[in-house]
Amino acid sequence: MRRKDFLKIGGMLAATASQTRLYGSPISKASPTHGPVDFVHDGLLLSPKEYAALLMKLADEGKIKTDYYSNGGVVEELEAKFVSLLGKESAVFMPTGTLANHIAVRHLAGQNRRVIVQEQSHLYNDTGDCAQTLSGLTLIPLGVNSVEFSLDELDSVVKKTQGGRVETHIGAISIESPVRRQKDQLFRYESVQKIAEYARSKDIKMHLDGARLFVQPVHNNVSVVQYSAPFDTVYTSLWKCFNAASGAVLAGTKSFTTNLFHERRMFGSGLPAAWAFAAVALYYADSFAKDYKQAWTNAQQLFGLLQKDERFSVTQFENGSHIVELTLKNANPTRFREALAKSNIELSAPTKASFLLKVNPSLNRIAPQSLASHFIESLS
Amino acid sequence: MRRKDFLKIGGMLAATASQTRLYGSPISKASPTHGPVDFVHDGLLLSPKEYAALLMKLADEGKIKTDYYSNGGVVEELEAKFVSLLGKESAVFMPTGTLANHIAVRHLAGQNRRVIVQEQSHLYNDTGDCAQTLSGLTLIPLGVNSVEFSLDELDSVVKKTQGGRVETHIGAISIESPVRRQKDQLFRYESVQKIAEYARSKDIKMHLDGARLFVQPVHNNVSVVQYSAPFDTVYTSLWKCFNAASGAVLAGTKSFTTNLFHERRMFGSGLPAAWAFAAVALYYADSFAKDYKQAWTNAQQLFGLLQKDERFSVTQFENGSHIVELTLKNANPTRFREALAKSNIELSAPTKASFLLKVNPSLNRIAPQSLASHFIESLS
Numbered sequence: 001m002r003r004k005d006f007l008k009i010g011g012m013l014a015a016t017a018s019q020t021r022l023y024g025s026p027i028s029k030a031s032p033t034h035g036p037v038d039f040v041h042d043g044l045l046l047s048p049k050e051y052a053a054l055l056m057k058l059a060d061e062g063k064i065k066t067d068y069y070s071n072g073g074v075v076e077e078l079e080a081k082f083v084s085l086l087g088k089e090s091a092v093f094m095p096t097g098t099l100a101n102h103i104a105v106r107h108l109a110g111q112n113r114r115v116i117v118q119e120q121s122h123l124y125n126d127t128g129d130c131a132q133t134l135s136g137l138t139l140i141p142l143g144v145n146s147v148e149f150s151l152d153e154l155d156s157v158v159k160k161t162q163g164g165r166v167e168t169h170i171g172a173i174s175i176e177s178p179v180r181r182q183k184d185q186l187f188r189y190e191s192v193q194k195i196a197e198y199a200r201s202k203d204i205k206m207h208l209d210g211a212r213l214f215v216q217p218v219h220n221n222v223s224v225v226q227y228s229a230p231f232d233t234v235y236t237s238l239w240k241c242f243n244a245a246s247g248a249v250l251a252g253t254k255s256f257t258t259n260l261f262h263e264r265r266m267f268g269s270g271l272p273a274a275w276a277f278a279a280v281a282l283y284y285a286d287s288f289a290k291d292y293k294q295a296w297t298n299a300q301q302l303f304g305l306l307q308k309d310e311r312f313s314v315t316q317f318e319n320g321s322h323i324v325e326l327t328l329k330n331a332n333p334t335r336f337r338e339a340l341a342k343s344n345i346e347l348s349a350p351t352k353a354s355f356l357l358k359v360n361p362s363l364n365r366i367a368p369q370s371l372a373s374h375f376i377e378s379l380s
Numbered sequence: 381m382r383r384k385d386f387l388k389i390g391g392m393l394a395a396t397a398s399q400t401r402l403y404g405s406p407i408s409k410a411s412p413t414h415g416p417v418d419f420v421h422d423g424l425l426l427s428p429k430e431y432a433a434l435l436m437k438l439a440d441e442g443k444i445k446t447d448y449y450s451n452g453g454v455v456e457e458l459e460a461k462f463v464s465l466l467g468k469e470s471a472v473f474m475p476t477g478t479l480a481n482h483i484a485v486r487h488l489a490g491q492n493r494r495v496i497v498q499e500q501s502h503l504y505n506d507t508g509d510c511a512q513t514l515s516g517l518t519l520i521p522l523g524v525n526s527v528e529f530s531l532d533e534l535d536s537v538v539k540k541t542q543g544g545r546v547e548t549h550i551g552a553i554s555i556e557s558p559v560r561r562q563k564d565q566l567f568r569y570e571s572v573q574k575i576a577e578y579a580r581s582k583d584i585k586m587h588l589d590g591a592r593l594f595v596q597p598v599h600n601n602v603s604v605v606q607y608s609a610p611f612d613t614v615y616t617s618l619w620k621c622f623n624a625a626s627g628a629v630l631a632g633t634k635s636f637t638t639n640l641f642h643e644r645r646m647f648g649s650g651l652p653a654a655w656a657f658a659a660v661a662l663y664y665a666d667s668f669a670k671d672y673k674q675a676w677t678n679a680q681q682l683f684g685l686l687q688k689d690e691r692f693s694v695t696q697f698e699n700g701s702h703i704v705e706l707t708l709k710n711a712n713p714t715r716f717r718e719a720l721a722k723s724n725i726e727l728s729a730p731t732k733a734s735f736l737l738k739v740n741p742s743l744n745r746i747a748p749q750s751l752a753s754h755f756i757e758s759l760s
Contacts, residue, residue, distance in 0.1 A: 047439070047446075048435065048438075048439040048444035048446060048655060048656075048659070049436070049439040049440065049444075051435070051656070052432050052435035052436040052439050053436065055428065055431070055432035055435065056429070056432040056433065056436060058428075059427070059428040059429040059432050060429065064428035064429075066427075066428060094648070095475060095648070095649065095651055096648045096649065096650060096651065096652070098645060098646075098648040098650065099647070099648025099649070100648075102648055103648075127645070127646060127648075128642055128643070128645060128646030129646070130646045130647070130648065133646065134514045134515075134646070134647070135514075239652045239653070245651070245652065245653035245654075245655070245656055246651040246652045246653055246654070262508055263508070265478060265507070265508060266478075266507060266508030266509070266510045266513065266514070267479070267510070267514070267647060267648055267649075268474070268475070268476045268478040268479025268480075268482055268483075268507075268510065268647055268649055269475065269476065269479070269647075269648055269649055270476060270478065271475055271476065271625070271626040272476070272619045272625065272626045273619070273625035273626055274625075274626070275428060275625070276428075276431070276625055276656050279428070
């Protein structure tokens with residue numbers, strides 16, 4: 001009875017889902033109404049109801065093999081998927097990016113306790129100094145208020161380190177790209193290559209904080225695998241682009257990831273069961289690249305249409321990615337935002353007359369022409 | 381359309397759930413078939429399908445307000461619930477017990493870096509020395525191979541610490557009860573009281589690792605609130621008894637928990653969304669005590685019935701809790717276990733002719749008489 005009921009419910013859900021696309025990113029070009037569209041998040045912000053419905057569907061299809069303390073089952077399948085997407089030998093699930101970055105530099109540094117980071121990076125600004133406090137690392141921030149740091153800055157710090165009265169060494173360089181605190185602008189691939197070459201010559205390891213790495217290829221024409229190649233370890237987020245409630249993967253060599261789950265557990269992050277995160281991220285793992293590409297194409301169309309109206313101007317950033325700036329002329333930005341919200345279109349709060357718009361697959365829920373009409377109508 | 385469909389599906393699920401009790405712990409006294417019964421886990425091990433169905437139901441009832449980085453929403457409701465269940469001023473969600481225990485002793489110790497623990501405790505044995513490695517604490521294990529340590533042992537270490545050539549201090553005492561590595565036997569309340577009185581006199585703080593705390597009252601007639609009272613901080617697990625996939629709460633004074641989420645995030649445990657854990661634990665928070673009491677009553681009946689057959693003997697442990705030992709005479713334990721498994725009744729692997737049986741609310745899914753019949757039939 002119980003089993004049968006489950007199958008029945010699952011079947012109904014699956015049928016309903018395929019009709020109305022409860023989750024995922026439908027492209028409803030001619031639809032008069034549309035699902036929530038936002039210019040705020042990196043992925044689709046699934047509601048608890050959407051999330052539960054997706055878990056039901058996946059469980060019903062036999063796609064959720066449970067893990068044991070974040071090992072095995074669908075967590076292992078997810079790790080294997082990201083091994084392939086990132087082009088690394090091995091990957092380990094982590095509950096957050098904060099921990100993934102920390103464990104990466106902790107390991108890569110080894111006995112060489114100085115670690116180079118961007119002054120604008122998450123690791124330097126938004127982690128409560130975890131690497132310094134819990135791992136005794138010295139983080140040296142370069143590239144003040146910038147997306148990148150230069151090879152000269154790096155070389156200068158390496159030389160100063162060599163000249164210290166007590167011998168110290170740079171163990172690792174961590175690079176974040178896109179850079180969240182710099183409007184998700186990209187650390188150029190050419191710069192990464194130069195730094196990586198220099199690092200190799202000095203036996204310094206390289207880590208990539210690629211929380212939003214999977215939006216990059218649309219903007220720099222460098223594949224995720226190619227961009228990741230010069231790095232010893234790569235972290236990417238499972239909740240930013242891949243819609244899991246939480247989670248991250250940390251990838252590198254087999255010898256790097258072997259037994260890393262012990263360290264994860266020491267940090268208090270050996271979740272007894274992580275399948276509810278892993279199964280959802282795995283579901284979206286293959287489709288995000290395509291969905292985001294479509295969303296960006298739609299966004300370009302939208303911006304083109306808006307700029308025919310002199311009250312809108314759209315600015316893209318140097319080496320930018322999914323964020324653009326929309327500026328209104330002779331219009332009240334607060335009223336504009338409120339009017340759009342009534343049409344199920346969400347913007348972040350404006351700064352003066354400008355909005356930062358973040359493009360994500362929710363844009364695929366409405367035709368660009370229709371979206372442009374909403375924007376224009378919301379001005380009046 | 382989407383919204384309506386959700387409501388419809390939710391409604392169907394709720395209706396189906398109330399008929400067949402997809403989750404929860406029904407007491408089906410006369411039922412010929414029964415849901416899975418196990419003597420292995422602390423709570424009900426919900427399958428992904430059961431878990432997703434419960435999330436659907438709760439979302440449908442508007443009971444899942446989302447959190448933001450594990451703050452607010454249903455996480456806050458859960459924290460408030462455990463404030464009341466534990467009788468403390470304030471509580472904070474943690475993704476694991478490992479982190480809850482670690483952060484507790486890290487804070488309580490303050491400048492006094494020695495921490496007393498049971499030699500048999502989780503904190504001393506199963507955390508990769510997190511408190512020593514990441515927080516620089518010195519853990520001093522007392523009560524070798526025992527459930528408890530004595531006041532004399534404690535006093536002896538305090539005196540030795542006072543006599544060291546470099547001044548050090550005991551900052552905290554951590555007590556685990558029930559003690560997992562000692563068959564979940566209880567640290568007696570009288571012993572806790574004596575130690576707490578001593579600790580107060582020396583200005584030493586007290587932490588309780590009560591991962592399975594909520595089974596205790598049935599066995600020692602001391603309420604959770606009363607047992608927790610002498611402790612400055614208390615951790616309890618959300619997945620062991622309360623069926624969340626992961627999670628813990630750490631409770632204490634308001635000044636202890638204020639801003640603790642920053643530290644949680646530094647450790648890499650600020651889950652972007654924890655509602656999928658919190659909502660489920662909250663659902664079971666009030667019912668576990670009652671369900672477990674019923675399960676233990678049923679278990680007592682079962683054991684009584686089994687002992688009428690000379691091929692079974694049941695041993696309870698001194699200051700024991702939900703674990704008992706079942707020994708078979710003149711029977712093959714492996715075949716017995718396999719036969720029970722065919723009746724949807726799971727036991728842990730035997731040691732020689734004995735099984736450790738852990739009692740949990742899954743026992744409420746079958747009448748004790750019927751369960752006893754399965755045991756007896758599985759012998760032949």
